[in-house]
Amino acid sequence: xxxxxxxxxxxxxxxxxxxxxxxxxxxxxxxxxxxxxxxxxxxxxxxxxxxxxxxxxxxxxxxxxxxxxxxxxxxxxxxxxxxxxxxxxxxxxxxxxxxxxxxxxxxxxxxxxxxxxxxxxxxxxxxxxxxxxxxxxxxxxxxxxxxxxxxxxxxxxxxxxxxxxxxxxxxxxxxxxxxxxxxxxxxxxxxxxxxxxxxxxxxxxxxxxxxxxxxxxxxxxxxxxxxxxxxxxxxxxxxxxxxxxxxxxxxxxxxxxxxxxxxxxxxxxxxxxxxxxxxxxxxxxxxxxxxxxxxxxxxxxxxxxxxxxxxxxxxxxxxxxxxxxxxxxxxxxxxxxxxxxxxxxxxxxxxxxxxxxxxxxxxxxxxxxxxxxxxxxxxxxxxxxxxxxxxxxxxxxxxxxxxxxxxxxxxxxxxxxxxxxxxxxxx
Numbered sequence: 001x002x003x004x005x006x007x008x009x010x011x012x013x014x015x016x017x018x019x020x021x022x023x024x025x026x027x028x029x030x031x032x033x034x035x036x037x038x039x040x041x042x043x044x045x046x047x048x049x050x051x052x053x054x055x056x057x058x059x060x061x062x063x064x065x066x067x068x069x070x071x072x073x074x075x076x077x078x079x080x081x082x083x084x085x086x087x088x089x090x091x092x093x094x095x096x097x098x099x100x101x102x103x104x105x106x107x108x109x110x111x112x113x114x115x116x117x118x119x120x121x122x123x124x125x126x127x128x129x130x131x132x133x134x135x136x137x138x139x140x141x142x143x144x145x146x147x148x149x150x151x152x153x154x155x156x157x158x159x160x161x162x163x164x165x166x167x168x169x170x171x172x173x174x175x176x177x178x179x180x181x182x183x184x185x186x187x188x189x190x191x192x193x194x195x196x197x198x199x200x201x202x203x204x205x206x207x208x209x210x211x212x213x214x215x216x217x218x219x220x221x222x223x224x225x226x227x228x229x230x231x232x233x234x235x236x237x238x239x240x241x242x243x244x245x246x247x248x249x250x251x252x253x254x255x256x257x258x259x260x261x262x263x264x265x266x267x268x269x270x271x272x273x274x275x276x277x278x279x280x281x282x283x284x285x286x287x288x289x290x291x292x293x294x295x296x297x298x299x300x301x302x303x304x305x306x307x308x309x310x311x312x313x314x315x316x317x318x319x320x321x322x323x324x325x326x327x328x329x330x331x332x333x334x335x336x337x338x339x340x341x342x343x344x345x346x347x348x349x350x351x352x353x354x355x356x357x358x359x360x361x362x363x364x365x366x367x368x369x370x371x372x373x374x375x376x377x378x379x380x381x382x383x384x385x386x387x388x389x390x391x392x393x394x395x396x397x398x399x400x401x402x403x404x405x406x407x408x409x410x411x412x413x414x415x416x417x418x419x420x421x422x423x424x425x426x427x
Contacts, residue, residue, distance in 0.1 A: 002017060002018045002019075003189040003190075004021070004075075004076035004077070004189055004190040004191055005076075005189055005190060005191040005192075005265060007019060007021050007076055007191075008021045008076055008077065008191035008265055008266075008395065009191070009265065010392060011357060011392045011393060011394060011395060012265075012266075012309050012331060012332070012357050012392075012393075013392065014353075014354055014357070014391055014392045014393045015391075015392045016389075016390070016391065016392050016424045017392065017424070018423065018424065019074075019422045019423050019424065020385060020389050020394055020395070020396050020422040020423075020424070021076040021077070021191070021394075021395045021396065022073065022074055022075050022076050022077075022395070022396050022397070022418060022422065023075065023076065023077045023193075023359065023395050023396070023397040024065050024070065024073060024075050024397065024402075025062075025064070025065030025070070025075070025077075025079060026075075026077035026078065026079050026191075026193040026397075027079060027193055027195055027268055027311070027313070027334075028057050028060065028062065028081075028195060028271075029271065029313045029334060029335060029400055029401060030334065030335075030359070030360070030397045030398070030400075030401065031056075031057065031060075031062040031063070031065065031401045031402070032062065032063055032065065032401060032402040033060070033061055033062065033063065033142060033401065033402065033403055033404040034053050034054075034055050034061050034062065034063030034099065034103060034105050034404075035061075035063075035099055035101045035103045035142070035404040035405075036063070036402050036403065036404055036406055036411065037053050037063030037064070037065065037069070038053045038063065038103045038104070038105075039408045039411070040069070040408065040411050040412075041053065041066075041069060043408050043411070043412060044069070044072055046066075046068050046069060046072065050104055051104070052096060052104040052105050052106045053103070053104075053105055053106070054094060054105070054106045054107075055097075055105050055106065055107045055108075055111075056091060057085070057086075058085055058086075058087060058107065058108070058111055058123075058144065059085075059086050059087070059135070059143065059144050059208070059213070060143055060144075060401060061099070061142060061143055061144070061404075062401060063105070067188075070190075073415045073418075073419075074418070074419055074422075075190075076190060076191055076395075077190055077191045077192070077193045077265075077266075077395075078185050078188055078190040078191070078192055078193070079192075079193055079194075079195065080178065080181055080182055080185055080192050080193065080194040080195070080260070080264065081194075081195050081196070082174055082177070082178070082195075082196055083173075083174065083177055084174075084214075085108065085110075085214075086208070086209070086213050086214060087110070087111075087123065087124075087125060087126065087127070087134065087135070087213050087214055088110075088125050088126035088127075088213070088214030088215075089108055089109075089110020089111065089126055089127040090108060090110060091108050092108060092109065093108060093109030093110070094106040094107065094108060094109070095107060095108075095109055095111075097111065099142075100137075100139070100140050100141060100142070101142075101404065109127070110126065110127030111123065111127065112124055112127045112128075112129055113137075114129065114133065118139060119139030119140075120136055120137065120138050120139050120141075121136070121137045121139075122135070122136055123135045123136075123137070123144055125212075125213060125214050125215055125216050126214060126216065128216060131216045131217070132147075132149060133147060134146065134147055134149065134211065134212075134213045134215075135147055135213060142403075142404045146208075146211040146213060146224075147211070148211065148222070148223045148224070149211065149212070149218050149222060150221075150222045150223035150226060151219065151222075153221065153226060155234070158220070158221075158234070158237055159219075159220070160237065160240050160241050160244060162219035162220030163219075163220035163221060163241045164241060164244055164245065164248075165212070165215055165218070165219065165220075166200075166209065166212055166214055166215060167200070167201035167244075167245050167248050167249070168248070169248065169251065169252060169255075170196070170252045170255055170256065175255060175256065175259045176259075178196070178256060178259050178260050179259040179260060182194075182259075182260040182261075182263040182264065183263065185263070186263045191265040191266065192263055192264045192265055192266075193264075193265065193266045193267075193268070193311070194256075194260070194264045194266070194267045194268065194308075195267075195268040196252070196253075196256055196267070196268075200249075201245040201246070201248040201249030201252060202245070202246070202249035202250075202252075202253065202269050202270070202294075202298045203249075203268075203269070203270055203271050203272065204242045204245060204246075204270065204272060204290075204291055204294050204295075205227075205231075205238070205242070205272040205290070205291065206270070206271045206272045206273075207224055207227065207228075207272065207273065208271065210222060210223075210224060210227045211223075211224070221234070228281075231282060231286060231290065232286075235286075235289065235290060238290060239289070239290060242290065242291070242294050243294070245294075246294045246297055246298065249298065250297070250298065250301050253267075253298075253301060253302070254305070257305060257306050262306065262307045262308075264306075264308050265308065265309065266308060266309045266310070266311050266331075266332060267302060267306075267308045267309070267310060267311065268311045268313070269295070269298050269299065269302075269310045269311060269312060269330070270291075270295060270312045270313065270314070270330075271312075271313045271314075272291070272314065273313075273314055273315040273316060274287065274291075274314050274316070274318055274321055275314060275315055275316020275317045275318040275321070275337070275340060276316045276317065276340075277316060277317065277339075277340050277341065278317060278340070278341045279317045279320070279341055279342075280316070280317060280318055280320050280321055281316070282321075284320055284321055284323075284324060287321050287324055287325075288324055292324055292327075292328050295312075295325075295328040295329070295330070296328050296329060298310070299328060299329030299330060300329060303329065309331035309332060309357075310329065310330050310331050310332065311330070311331070311332040311334060311359065312325060312330045312332070312333055312334070313334045313335065314333070314334075315335060315337050315340075315400065316337055316340050317337070317340035317341040317342050317343055318340075318343075319342040319343060319347075319348075320342070322351075322352060325356075326352060326355050326356050330356060331356065331357060332356065332357045332358075332359040332395070333352075333356050333357070333358055333359060333360075334359040334360045334397070335359075335360035335361070335397070335398075335399045335400045336348065336358045336359070336360040336361030336399060337360075337361075337399050337400070338361050338364065338399065339364050339366050339367065339399065345361060345384065345387045345388065346387055348361075349387055349388055353388070353391060353393055354391065354393065356393070357392075357393045357394065357395060358388050358393060358394050358395070359395040359397060360395070360397045360398070360399055360400070361384060361388060361397075361399060362381065362384050362385075362388075362396040362397050362398055362399070362418075363377065363380055363381060363384065363398045363399065363414060364380060364399055365398050365399045365400055365401075365402065365403060365406075366399075368380050369398065369402070369403075369406050369410055369414065370403060370405055370406045370407075370410070372410065373410075374409050374410055374412075374413035375413075377410050377413045377414050377417070378413050378414075378416075378417040381414060381417040381418055381421065382417065382421050384396075385421050385422065389422075389424065396418055396422065398414070
């Protein structure tokens with residue numbers, strides 16, 4: 001009998017396993033909002049009413065995909081992350097909380113919020129209320145939005161070190177955790193997908209990290225608009241930042257590999273979004289100059305020293321960048337946003353299907369999943385299986401995280417249809 005790990009490995013080698021591998025919750029960009037997780041668990045009768053779900057990623061409010069839910073859906077991957085959240089507090093010491101939708105959840109003890117008079121809530125770096133808040137959830141909102149904490153920029157005195165403060169050598173405690181946790185996950189026979197917060201120095205230019213949500217007093221370029229301006233006017237500065245990041249990231253990866261070995265199947269490398277709905281946010285020449293050299297270094301190191309496959313998450317219309325992204329050595333592309341301009345699934349499979357694994361693209365999360373009928377959801381699942389499945393190189397996952405407002409009947413239709421048509425006899 002094929003194990004989940006073997007199934008994913010076959011697909012990553014562009015061979016057809018017994019079934020198309022399925023991911024839900026394997027990464028922070030292939031998960032599900034905690035409100036939706038709660039409703040799905042209730043619909044599948046996995047919990048008594050009122051049973052809380054853990055918020056395992058507080059920025060995007062992602063819910064834990066427990067072993068029972070993963071098994072019920074036939075999920076093939078399991079996440080290996082770090083103990084520390086993007087806000088700098090640890091995923092531990094769980095306490096009760098309630099989302100604006102009324103969902104009972106558990107959040108880490110460092111999830112210290114402060115309500116404002118208008119009903120918004122504020123959250124603090126490292127859970128420290130003695131410093132300025134770093135993010136806000138608007139009243140009735142679903143996610144936490146980063147707050148700008150940008151000191152005036154003096155271009156004559158910019159220090160590379162200021163944009164490196166969050167990129168530090170991995171600690172012995174984190175290494176011990178990764179070793180123990182990877183051993184536990186190996187016993188599940190699922191494929192382990194690793195996102196190492198402490199090694200995120202390999203994640204060059206991810207706008208989610210720019211504000212320094214885990215820093216009490218962030219310095220350097222921390223405003224989102226200033227960062228995008230810097231891609232054009234402070235290129236040399238960013239190139240030096242990325243170069244120093246790369247050194248730290250590779251050192252961390254070496255130590256992590258010594259701790260977890262080949263128990264990991266896939267490692268997340270980059271989460272910077274280079275695409276918008278109608279086209280790329282950056283030019284191919286900017287990608288080649290600023291990002292590609294460091295992506296090549298990381299991918300080359302991983303492929304030389306480990307059996308891991310590398311994963312890039314990049315939203316939007318990135319057709320014009322894909323030649324370079326593939327050439328940089330990535331093994332897996334996510335989320336495959338087929339609803340963006342020039343991202344036709346048939347064209348993607350035809351041109352790149354033998355060179356990179358499409359990890360996503362399984363269902364449109366902008367229109368069809370939240371606003372379509374169950375029959376429309378089922379039809380798209382079948383179409384995407386037929387398009388991306390042949391020859392391997394496909395991991396079924398929705399396009400980015402499943403959102404809070406998706407009707408429960410559409411969630412059930414999605415995973416029921418995946419179960420019906422994921423075998424490699426595609427009708």
